[in-house]
Amino acid sequence: MYKLSNVIVKPLQNFKYVKPVVMEYVLNGKRKTWNMLAVHKAVCILLYNSTREVMIFVKQFRPAVYINKIPEGDRVGVIDTEKYPINLGITIELCAGIVDKNVSLQQLAVEEIEEECNYKVSPNKLEKIITYRSEVTKLGSVQHLFYCEVTDEMKLNSAPQEEDLEVVEMSLSEVKEFISQRDCCTTPILLFSVIWFFNNKYKK
Numbered sequence: 001m002y003k004l005s006n007v008i009v010k011p012l013q014n015f016k017y018v019k020p021v022v023m024e025y026v027l028n029g030k031r032k033t034w035n036m037l038a039v040h041k042a043v044c045i046l047l048y049n050s051t052r053e054v055m056i057f058v059k060q061f062r063p064a065v066y067i068n069k070i071p072e073g074d075r076v077g078v079i080d081t082e083k084y085p086i087n088l089g090i091t092i093e094l095c096a097g098i099v100d101k102n103v104s105l106q107q108l109a110v111e112e113i114e115e116e117c118n119y120k121v122s123p124n125k126l127e128k129i130i131t132y133r134s135e136v137t138k139l140g141s142v143q144h145l146f147y148c149e150v151t152d153e154m155k156l157n158s159a160p161q162e163e164d165l166e167v168v169e170m171s172l173s174e175v176k177e178f179i180s181q182r183d184c185c186t187t188p189i190l191l192f193s194v195i196w197f198f199n200n201k202y203k204k
């Protein structure tokens, strides 16, 4: 499904998705500067299908993960995709999306669940777990984590709207195995939410 080619890495000139800024300030009498990226807020959803007792995640190619697997000397210009194949940048993540509309967080989460994972849920099915800050050194962005239980009856028959990601279902034993890996290509919030699930929702 994933095919990677024509990869070129160069300094960013037009800032569309991130805004690099520098903050100058005085802290405890000392002048300081801090480089950072201003980014969107986001919602993330841990999806659990209770009909088949599986968790639903999304698998996708993340350029930033890919580039960080390449030694610094090889990270500029044309990247050799034979030497550095696409699987270096494939992650498993929670269903998620940026906050780019003036609607409730629950409504945004519902839309992401439908677009990415093909389930129709109503906003009152969303259970808020926590609001946290991601990557506090360079981003500090506000992210909201929700839990949502779905059933097979809520699954839509239409084709998924997101072409560049793949829905992945894992049984609970597969999830335990996944998060027990010594090198796990995922996000801290997926790891946290899974532990939260086993502590709060599935005490078998």
Ligand SMILES: O=c1ccn([C@@H]2O[C@H](COP(=O)(O)OP(=O)(O)O[C@H]3O[C@H](CO)[C@@H](O)[C@H](O)[C@H]3O)[C@@H](O)[C@H]2O)c(=O)[nH]1
Pocket: 017, 041, 042, 043, 044, 093, 094, 096, 097, 098, 134, 187
């Ligand atoms: O340089 C970029 C950056 C983003 N996008 C597009 O912009 C949209 C939003 O991208 P992104 O910020 O990666 O959103 P998500 O995939 O929804 O990622 C969410 O979920 C992640 C955790 O899984 C969090 O780390 C992110 O902060 C959060 O926005 C997507 O359509 C991307 O394809 C680009 O095309 N080019």
